[in-house]
Amino acid sequence: MMRDMPDGTRILLTREEIAARVQALGGEIERDYAGREPVLISVLKGGTVFLADLFRAIDLHTRVDFMSISRYEERPESTGVVRILKDLDHDIADRDVIVVEDIIDTGLTLSYLMGALRQRGPATLEVCTLLDKAVRRIVPLDIRYLGFDCPDVFAVGYGLDASERFRNLPYIVAVERSAVETAGDLLLPLLSP
Ligand code: PRP
DSSP: OOOOOOTTEEEEEOHHHHHHHHHHHHHHHHHHTTTSOOEEEEETTTTHHHHHHHHHTOOSOOEEEEEEEOOOOOOTTOOOOOOEEEOOSSOOTTSEEEEEEEEESSSHHHHHHHHHHHTTOOSEEEEEEEEEOGGGOSSOOOOSEEEEEOOSSEEEBTTBOBTTBOTTOSSEEEEOGGGGGGHHHHHGGGTOO
16 A cells, blocks of 8 residues: 655655566566576575566576675775675576676675676676666676666665665655665654554
């Protein structure tokens, strides 16, 4: 159910807009990988909601695998080096790999991860992200499949969290950057009975 939006927040993407775009992306991947069996890799946890829908929009044999990484330290000189907390279950050598992300912000996480995955010798390695906050990019990245450009707001819902909550909102809400600290409180009415 869609409720009135609290002050300082607005709907960025409705569930219908997301669903339509996910179907289109799934169709694109299906055409590009016809006759092959791509492995979709999701980085826990934000990307899992998108992955679950995207995966079902691709009418091909596909595989899924998951990684969990520690967040790099948010310092200006950060190189984005992350620690792998949970590695893939399967080898990706000679496989067609698509990394599925909910959002790319600075690009530090993905840039590091792509380097690490490339060393494992996949046949192909591409990126599919639902949101791209290009305005915040620090390291350039090639994004093969893109859902939506994202303005410089704090985006919550459809897998994206505010302090681990609200990932289960079926739409994406924009919280103005000035209100990020109180995002959880602001969004509370959206889940209250
Ligand atoms: C988000 C997102 C990316 C990363 C992007 O994950 O899923 O992995 O941030 O940021 P960057 O481009 O600035 O590196 P987050 O660390 O919020 O973890 P989560 O998926 O568990 O919510």
